[in-house]
Amino acid sequence: MTQYQEALAGHITAEMEAVAKKEFLPAETIRSEIAAGRLVIPANTVHLRKGLDPVGIGSAVTCKINANLGNSALAGDLDRELEKVRCAVRFGADTVMDLSTGPDIDRLRQNVIDNVRVPVGTVPLYQVCEQLDDILDMTPRHFLDAVEHQARQGVDYMTIHAALLRRHIPLIDSRVTGIVSRGGSLIAKWMAAHKEENPFYTHFGELCEIMGRYDVTWSLGDGLRPGCLADASDAAQFGELSVMGELCRRAHEAGNQAMIEGPGHVPLDQIESNMARQIKECDGAPFYVLGPLVTDCAPGYDHITGAIGGAMAAWHGAAMLCYVTPKEHLGLPNLNDVREGVIAFKIAAHSADIARHRPGARDRDDAISRARNDFDWPRQFNLALDCDRAIEYYKEARGMSPDDPLPACSENFCTMCGPKFCAMKTTAELKMLRKKNGD
Amino acid sequence: MTQYQEALAGHITAEMEAVAKKEFLPAETIRSEIAAGRLVIPANTVHLRKGLDPVGIGSAVTCKINANLGNSALAGDLDRELEKVRCAVRFGADTVMDLSTGPDIDRLRQNVIDNVRVPVGTVPLYQVCEQLDDILDMTPRHFLDAVEHQARQGVDYMTIHAALLRRHIPLIDSRVTGIVSRGGSLIAKWMAAHKEENPFYTHFGELCEIMGRYDVTWSLGDGLRPGCLADASDAAQFGELSVMGELCRRAHEAGNQAMIEGPGHVPLDQIESNMARQIKECDGAPFYVLGPLVTDCAPGYDHITGAIGGAMAAWHGAAMLCYVTPKEHLGLPNLNDVREGVIAFKIAAHSADIARHRPGARDRDDAISRARNDFDWPRQFNLALDCDRAIEYYKEARGMSPDDPLPACSENFCTMCGPKFCAMKTTAELKMLRKKNGD
Numbered sequence: 091m092t093q094y095q096e097a098l099a100g101h102i103t104a105e106m107e108a109v110a111k112k113e114f115l116p117a118e119t120i121r122s123e124i125a126a127g128r129l130v131i132p133a134n135t136v137h138l139r140k141g142l143d144p145v146g147i148g149s150a151v152t153c154k155i156n157a158n159l160g161n162s163a164l165a166g167d168l169d170r171e172l173e174k175v176r177c178a179v180r181f182g183a184d185t186v187m188d189l190s191t192g193p194d195i196d197r198l199r200q201n202v203i204d205n206v207r208v209p210v211g212t213v214p215l216y217q218v219c220e221q222l223d224d225i226l227d228m229t230p231r232h233f234l235d236a237v238e239h240q241a242r243q244g245v246d247y248m249t250i251h252a253a254l255l256r257r258h259i260p261l262i263d264s265r266v267t268g269i270v271s272r273g274g275s276l277i278a279k280w281m282a283a284h285k286e287e288n289p290f291y292t293h294f295g296e297l298c299e300i301m302g303r304y305d306v307t308w309s310l311g312d313g314l315r316p317g318c319l320a321d322a323s324d325a326a327q328f329g330e331l332s333v334m335g336e337l338c339r340r341a342h343e344a345g346n347q348a349m350i351e352g353p354g355h356v357p358l359d360q361i362e363s364n365m366a367r368q369i370k371e372c373d374g375a376p377f378y379v380l381g382p383l384v385t386d387c388a389p390g391y392d393h394i395t396g397a398i399g400g401a402m403a404a405w406h407g408a409a410m411l412c413y414v415t416p417k418e419h420l421g422l423p424n425l426n427d428v429r430e431g432v433i434a435f436k437i438a439a440h441s442a443d444i445a446r447h448r449p450g451a452r453d454r455d456d457a458i459s460r461a462r463n464d465f466d467w468p469r470q471f472n473l474a475l476d477c478d479r480a481i482e483y484y485k486e487a488r489g490m491s492p493d494d495p496l497p498a499c500s501e502n503f504c505t506m507c508g509p510k511f512c513a514m515k516t517t518a519e520l521k522m523l524r525k526k527n528g529d
Numbered sequence: 530m531t532q533y534q535e536a537l538a539g540h541i542t543a544e545m546e547a548v549a550k551k552e553f554l555p556a557e558t559i560r561s562e563i564a565a566g567r568l569v570i571p572a573n574t575v576h577l578r579k580g581l582d583p584v585g586i587g588s589a590v591t592c593k594i595n596a597n598l599g600n601s602a603l604a605g606d607l608d609r610e611l612e613k614v615r616c617a618v619r620f621g622a623d624t625v626m627d628l629s630t631g632p633d634i635d636r637l638r639q640n641v642i643d644n645v646r647v648p649v650g651t652v653p654l655y656q657v658c659e660q661l662d663d664i665l666d667m668t669p670r671h672f673l674d675a676v677e678h679q680a681r682q683g684v685d686y687m688t689i690h691a692a693l694l695r696r697h698i699p700l701i702d703s704r705v706t707g708i709v710s711r712g713g714s715l716i717a718k719w720m721a722a723h724k725e726e727n728p729f730y731t732h733f734g735e736l737c738e739i740m741g742r743y744d745v746t747w748s749l750g751d752g753l754r755p756g757c758l759a760d761a762s763d764a765a766q767f768g769e770l771s772v773m774g775e776l777c778r779r780a781h782e783a784g785n786q787a788m789i790e791g792p793g794h795v796p797l798d799q800i801e802s803n804m805a806r807q808i809k810e811c812d813g814a815p816f817y818v819l820g821p822l823v824t825d826c827a828p829g830y831d832h833i834t835g836a837i838g839g840a841m842a843a844w845h846g847a848a849m850l851c852y853v854t855p856k857e858h859l860g861l862p863n864l865n866d867v868r869e870g871v872i873a874f875k876i877a878a879h880s881a882d883i884a885r886h887r888p889g890a891r892d893r894d895d896a897i898s899r900a901r902n903d904f905d906w907p908r909q910f911n912l913a914l915d916c917d918r919a920i921e922y923y924k925e926a927r928g929m930s931p932d933d934p935l936p937a938c939s940e941n942f943c944t945m946c947g948p949k950f951c952a953m954k955t956t957a958e959l960k961m962l963r964k965k966n967g968d
Binding site: 162191192216219220259260262266267268269270271272274275276278279282283285317318319320357358359384385386387388389390391393394395397398401402405416417419420421422424433434436437438440441442444445446447452454455456458459460462463470471473474475476479480482483484486487488507508510511512513514516517518519520521523524527529 | 856
C-alpha cells in the first residue's frame, strides 16, 4: 500500500510518524493531510529499505527545497556529480533530482540512491532519449519500461510531462521563448511528428499501476512553464495546469501520491495569483515550483532572482522550491554554485516559514540575534545557515588567514564598525547609564 | 531656492527635466510629485556645480538603490574605498553613502564627492564622534558645524537621527537587540547621560536652515530600526516613525526636501504593512529602506536575505533600497562584496519596477529573452545586469580560460543541456515539423 492508501485507510505509518516528529506536528495531522492529497512523502519502498529518511512535502509542513544535479553530454563525471549531491544535502537540500542526460546515466542514478538518505527524483524521459538515437523512435513501451526500471532502482518521485496535450501546442506560437522544459519540448515534438496524443497521458493508467507498486510519487511536470516574464500566466501554462488537476485526481483514484510542478519565470505581482490558481485547480496538491525567477536579465545571479520569487511562492503556499544556481542559463553548476543555490533557497524557504508562522520557525533567528547582541561569535557561527562561509568572511574581513583559530570570545564590538561606533556596545553603555540614573 | 521650493512655485528646474527624461515621464509629473513631498532630487548646489547627474527618488519613479561605503577604524584606506565607490557606481548604484568612521574622514568624503556624479549621502554625526574623544562631549554647536561643513563640501543628503526622542528609549528594554543604528545608539546614550532631549530634534529649525541653503535633502534616520525579526514592528520603531512624520512636515514647511529611512530586519509578512504605515504617517514621503532582511540566520548571504525583503518593500512602495553586502554582520565589504551587493539590489529594485508596471520596465527582460531564444549569446551578455560575470561563468562552464575569446555565435544549444536535450533547439524543430504538417 502507498502512503496515500494507508492514510485513506486511517493508518499512521512509520514514515508519517517520522515526518510528524521532524515537523513538530501530530502524526494524525500528517495522515489527514496525506489523505486529503495535500501532502506527500516521496518514499519508494526500495529506497526506504536502503535507509531513506522520510520527508513530508505539503503546505501544512515546512517548505522544502530540491537541488537538481546530474551530468550532461558536455560535462560531469560520476565522482564529481556525487560530490555535488553530497554538498547539496550537507547544506540543506531536502530532496535531490538526478537530471543526468550524459553517459553512464544508470550507474550514476544508482549511486545517488544508494548514497543519500533524502528522496531522489528523476525525469525518466531523459534516459529514454539518451538510449535512443532519436526521440521520435520512442514507443510507449520504451517509456513504461524506463519508469519501471527506475522505480526498481528506488527513485522516490518522477517528473512526467503527461498534462501537455496536442491542443496546447498551438498556444506556444505567440510566446517569446516557446517551450523551455526539456521533457516538454521532446514530448511536444514527438506528438507533432506522430500526430498522436501525449503517450504519457494515454498510458496514464499503466503508469499509475507501476508508480503504485513501488509508491513512487508523481511529480506532474509542467512542460509549458513560462521561460520568461513575457510568457508567464498565459493560455499555454494555464491550459496544461487544468489537465494537471485532472491527472492529479486520477493519480489519487489509483492510490498514488502526487505533486504538481510549477513555473518558472513569473513577475513578482503574479506569484500570489499563480499559487492560488494551482491550489484551486489541483485541490491543494503540493506545489513544487522552479524559482520562480522574477526577472530575466540577471544571468550569473539567478539564485537571487529565484530566491526572491521562491520566498514569495512559498509564503503563498508552494510546498517545495527547486533551487536555481548562479550558473542557470549559462552552464552546469560546479560545487560552489550548488552550495550558493542551496543556501539561497534555504533562505527563501525559511523566510516563508517564518512569514507563515510555522511552529518554532523563528527560534533559530531569535537565538542568533541574542548571540549577536551578546557578542557571542562562536554561537552566531554555529547558528548560521552556512557556518563555514560566515567564519571565512569574518576572518577575511579581519585580515586573518583561513587557518587562524577564531579569536577568543571577549571582544564586545564587531569588525564592521570598530569599538567607537559599535551600536550594540553603545546600547550596552546606554543601559548601564540608565540603570545608574534610575531611569 | 530648493527643488521643493521651485516645485511649489510651479517652476520646472533643469534637474527636474533631467529626471523626467531618465524616467520617461512628463517633467510636470516630476514637479508635482516634488511639490507633494513624494519625490526628492538630492542635489546639493555645490555638487551640482561639480557635475552631479540628478537622480529622482520617489514612488512615482523607478526604484533606486544606494551603496554604503567608507572605512572604519579597523579597515580601509582612501584609494581602496574610492575603488569601491567607483565599482558600486559602475554596477548600478544610484547613490552612495560615505559612512566612514575611520581616519582621514574629511579627505575621503571630498574625494568621493569630486569623483562621482551620483548623489552622495553621509551621517554627519560620525564625523563629530570621530573628532571628539567622547560623544558625550558633543554640543549642539559641534553638530551644526559638522552639518554646515559637509553641506559646503557638497553632500547631497544627510542621515540625521532627529526623531528618536527620550520617551522612546525605555521602549527598547524588551528588545532582543536594542539599538542597532550607530547614530541612534550614540544619540540615545548622549540623551541618557545629559538627561536632555535629542539635540537634533531641539535644533531642528537651525538644521533646516543650513540644509535649505545648499538644498541638502533630509534623510530622517531611523535610530530605532529593528535589528532582528523579533524586534520588528514594535512600539519603539513605530513611536519614532510617528515623530518622523512630524519632522517631515516641518522640513517641508522650511522648504527642505525630505525622505524617511526604514528597517532593517522585517519578516516577509510584515513588509507590506510597514510600507503602508510609513506612507500614511509621512504623507507618502520617499521611503528609503535598509534591506529589509527577512531572516537573521544567514550571515555571509545577507545580500540575498536583503534582496528578498527589498523586492517586497519596493513593490509595496519603497523609493530607494540601501544595499546589504555578503559581509553584513561580519565585517566591511571588499570590492567583490560591493559588486554582489549592488547587483542583488538592482535585481530587487528591477523586479519591483516590473511588478509595478513602470513604463518600459520589462523591455530589457523581453529583449534578453528573445536573445536567449535566438541563441544570440553576445546579445544576452550585453543585456545582462552584470555582463562580465555572465561571460565569466559561461566560459568556466565550458572549460574555457578567462582570456579565450567568446565562441562564434553559431551554436544553437547551450552548455546546460547539450545539443540533444536543448529545449529551445527542440522547440525550433517542433515548429518546423508543424509547419511541414500544415498544423
